[in-house]
Amino acid sequence: MYTENTISYTSVMRNASVKDAPDILRAQNLSIGYKAKGKVTPVGSALEFTLKPGQFVCLLGSNGAGKSTLIRTLAGIQNPLEGKVYIGGVDINTIQKATLAQKLSLVLAENVQAGNLNVYTVLTLGRYPYADWFGTLRKHDKVIIKEAIRATGIEKYLDKQIHQLSDGERQKVMITRALIQDTPLIILDEPTAHLDLPNRVEIIRLLRRMARQTKKAILLSTHELDLALQTADRIWLMMPNQSLITGTPEDLILNGTFEKAFRKSGFDFCRETGTFKVNTLEDNKRIQLKGDGTLYFWTHRALEREGFYITESSATILYIQEHHDDYCWMFESEGNAIRFNTIENVIEYLRDRFLHQENAVEKV
Ligand SMILES: Nc1ncnc2c1ncn2[C@@H]1O[C@H](COP(=O)(O)OP(=O)(O)OP(=O)(O)O)[C@@H](O)[C@H]1O
16 A cells, blocks of 8 residues: 555665665667668667676567567677677677676677587687696586586587587587586577477576576577466567567566567467467457366467457357366357367367358348
């Protein structure tokens, strides 16, 4: 209940330890994009954000929104059009390459050119920022390498050459190398692009665990909206108007920002579930569905895919009947009842029935 004395909680009032943690990464008035033949094409403008130790952040945006451009700029391999990027409080432009490699590791989406090197050798290169002039691995380096290999489960590829790996296996190797580089900041451009679902989940969970346990800041770009919403501490959303909006997944869903970032005709964003649905609904196809549980969920989904509005106001009713392991669907309309044993039969029947209705309407 609000009273005159109620004050609004703001980020300024947060726990001092979070607020005062040093920024691992900070962008100030950052504009990113491209310059060619005197023509400047900005992709993001006046961006301001910070990344703190232990944060696991997913960068999202529609195709061409500027995620890769931002990642390349933050990693210092592309110059900003304007503004500054600070890593550990130091302007990235003033950091020597060798020093930068101790602060930031980068995994890009492009294929890795590793000649005839085998996987283990490529992994050991992750320790080069700390090696002596001869590149000798110390005991401590070997422990870190072994630990990262165990964490990502790539033991069985170690003797293979990089070009003998599948895209997904190669991706895992490059993520392992980033862990071996052991920097306070890890940036990854679409690290799960070539992985199947179990591997995507495994890698995302591993990166999130790393952030938590080792206080690394981890930023990754992805098109995996669902996984990002479930796992990220914060989401960075590249918006169609070239701004970047940051927040917790739930805040961005509830305040409509998420929806705006991916707005496209033919898709509806469902705030209840945080998912996009293909919008196939047709106004003249209305049906009432009665039942519950798993059968209700999958029947509802099949009907929506067919373009039906599921509404209690329709006199056309589909009943789900369930008894022990047995189930069926009963269709009732104008006093008649028909029984179906599969969703396929239900859909076939409804298609036919509503087609006849449409034809009848057109003839009238
Ligand atoms: N080298 C380049 N020169 C000029 N424009 C470029 C260059 N690379 C990318 N762009 C443009 O910059 C914009 C942002 O591209 P970017 O690759 O950063 O987007 P993205 O969000 O990573 O896209 P996707 O999700 O499709 O990978 C796009 O309009 C793209 O055409």
